[in-house]
Amino acid sequence: MGxxxxxxxxxxLCADGYRLYDSKEYRLALRSFYQAWLLIPKPQSEYAEAGWVLTAIGDTYFKLQQFEQGAESLTSALYCPDADKSPFLQLRLGQCLFELGRIPEARKYLLHAYHASSSLFDNEPPSYSAAIADLIPQHD
Incomplete structure (x- = not known):
């Protein structure tokens, strides 16, 4: 960032946001994440920090069941340095798209997340892994 x-x-600010997030104070967490976002110079997509902040914002919107805003933030995060390599970002984006009924897109991101780190699905509702079950080789 220079x-x-x-x-x-x-x-x-992100640490403050995550403390609030962990306390299920999602709206207050969003405020901290947006304060962090405002500190990043334009064009924000040139900074890795923007990817972290947008992922946090998208994740928080997911928890608030505001899936459109979540998908928008997470999609924007994909344009930041190295953010597209984050299995968690891929998972959350896939989940937001799934909840919006955008199943073909959702499956693409869920599958990327699964291949990168299948354990991410361990604490998630089974509907997300079921959405890609036909794409995952089964072992006997």
Whole structure:
């Protein structure tokens, strides 16, 4: 990001946001994540930090069952450096798209997440792994 103090500020706000998120204070968490977003210079998509913040925002919208906003944030995160390599981002984006009824797109992201880290699905509702079950080789 160029300025270590800016990166530190973004990390602090995200840490505050995650504390609120972990306490199920999702709306307050969003406020912290958006404050972090506002610190990132334009064009934000050039900064890895933007990918972290957008993933956090998308994840929080998912928890609030605001799937359209979640999908939008997570899709934007894909354009940030290295964010497309995040299995968690792929999982959440797939879940948001699934909930929006955009099944072909959802399956693509869910499958990417599964191949990168199948354990991500361990604590998720079975409907998400069921959505890609026909794409996963079964072992006897």
């Amino acid at each position: 300025k270590p103090d800016l990166t530190l500020q973004v990390r602090r």
